[in-house]
Amino acid sequence: MNARNMPCEQAERWIHQHVDQELSVKQVGELRQHLDACAACSGLYAELKAGKAWFVPSEAPAVPAGFAARVTALAFAGAEGTIEREAPVLAHLSGGGSRGVVLGGSDRFLKRATAVAAGLLAVLGLALYSQNAVSERSLVAEEGNLETVLEEMDQLNQEQVPSETEDAPKPEESQR
Amino acid sequence: MGVVRMQEIERTDEELVQETLDGRREAFQLLVERHQSRVFGLVRHYLRSGAEVEDLVQDTFLKAFSKLSTFQSNSSFYTWLYRIAKNSVLDHLKRKGRSPIVAMEDPEDNLGGMGEGRSTGLPAPDAAMMKHEISAVTRAVLEELPDIFRDVLILRELEGLSYQEIAETLEVSIGTVESRIFRARAKFKDKLMQQHPEFVEGLS
Numbered sequence: 001m002n003a004r005n006m007p008c009e010q011a012e013r014w015i016h017q018h019v020d021q022e023l024s025v026k027q028v029g030e031l032r033q034h035l036d037a038c039a040a041c042s043g044l045y046a047e048l049k050a051g052k053a054w055f056v057p058s059e060a061p062a063v064p065a066g067f068a069a070r071v072t073a074l075a076f077a078g079a080e081g082t083i084e085r086e087a088p089v090l091a092h093l094s095g096g097g098s099r100g101v102v103l104g105g106s107d108r109f110l111k112r113a114t115a116v117a118a119g120l121l122a123v124l125g126l127a128l129y130s131q132n133a134v135s136e137r138s139l140v141a142e143e144g145n146l147e148t149v150l151e152e153m154d155q156l157n158q159e160q161v162p163s164e165t166e167d168a169p170k171p172e173e174s175q176r
Numbered sequence: 177m178g179v180v181r182m183q184e185i186e187r188t189d190e191e192l193v194q195e196t197l198d199g200r201r202e203a204f205q206l207l208v209e210r211h212q213s214r215v216f217g218l219v220r221h222y223l224r225s226g227a228e229v230e231d232l233v234q235d236t237f238l239k240a241f242s243k244l245s246t247f248q249s250n251s252s253f254y255t256w257l258y259r260i261a262k263n264s265v266l267d268h269l270k271r272k273g274r275s276p277i278v279a280m281e282d283p284e285d286n287l288g289g290m291g292e293g294r295s296t297g298l299p300a301p302d303a304a305m306m307k308h309e310i311s312a313v314t315r316a317v318l319e320e321l322p323d324i325f326r327d328v329l330i331l332r333e334l335e336g337l338s339y340q341e342i343a344e345t346l347e348v349s350i351g352t353v354e355s356r357i358f359r360a361r362a363k364f365k366d367k368l369m370q371q372h373p374e375f376v377e378g379l380s
């Protein structure tokens with residue numbers, strides 16, 4: 001029961017660890033003995049504990065609905081279509097308004113991304129898309145069955161990348 | 177898309193990584209679902225705009241996907257993800273010309289020690305403050321700190337990581353984590369007193 005059993009320097013260190021729940025029960029006991037006997041250290045301890053109130057732990061942050069599905073679609077779209085991995089340029093950062101589409105890959109990747117976007121934007125996206133790259137596939141937007149359309153898109157894209165159709169989309173292989 | 181079945185919840189991150197590499201889409205989606213909330217939380221500590229945050233979280237997961245084959249299961253998937261997220265944040269800030277504050281002095285001196293003399297505590301926020309006001313002040317002060325100090329405070333105080341987890345995440349020793357936390361608290365207090373003495377309990 002003696003503050004001198006533990007020098008203040010060590011106590012100070014342990015106080016930080018204690019407020020961070022990093023001490024064992026045994027260590028907490030030893031520290032307590034020091035604190036009981038040392039006004040300076042027990043003052044520090046009280047303050048550090050009170051100061052924790054500045055840090056309000058993050059509440060579970062809201063994740064936008066469908067986020068995981070969107071990211072997954074984009075990821076696999078990119079992987080199958082050969083991602084050219086210069087750091088992906090975020091549409092948002094380069095000033096564009098469109099959300100959720102990563103630009104900056106190869107042409108094929110772009111088409112895949114476009115296909116995904118088309119899926120998400122349904123008829124509108126499809127109409128735009130089919131006007132250029134895939135018009136010869138006679139996908140008719142008005143028919144509007146999203147699943148069929150997406151399937152066809154998928155096939156189309158796989159045809160465009162024959163060397164990789166069967167392979168699992170091992171991210172970033174075959175690059176450089 | 178991707179209905180999560182009960183038994184899928186049991187699979188470890190490592191298994192899901194492997195399955196993703198084997199081309200299983202829903203494995204990756206499950207990984208994203210597991211970690212998205214923490215990554216959103218983390219990125220939100222660094223950026224203000226919700227749109228920026230979402231883009232960066234998305235970018236983080238896409239980068240993770242593209243680098244997945246390099247993931248080593250000797251670190252946890254989350255700490256690996258954290259590093260990618262952090263780099264995305266830094267790149268983003270750089271591109272926007274908001275370069276992060278870098279510590280000028282050698283951060284690793286005084287390893288495990290208190291640094292400059294006896295450490296002082298941190299007085300509590302004024303009792304009249306609302307939680308969101310406290311958060312706003314804390315955030316403003318954190319933004320002023322060199323990032324090695326800001327990072328440890330975010331991970332320790334806001335994300336609730338242990339010293340061991342922080343060490344893994346930042347790829348430094350536990351001694352370094354300790355030393356940075358101790359010193360970060362002192363820096364935090366200094367900035368707080370400079371910027372917002374009116375909010376400190378007992379000073380106004």
Ligand SMILES: [Zn+2]
Pocket residue numbers: 003007008011034038039040041042
């Ligand atoms: Zn003492």
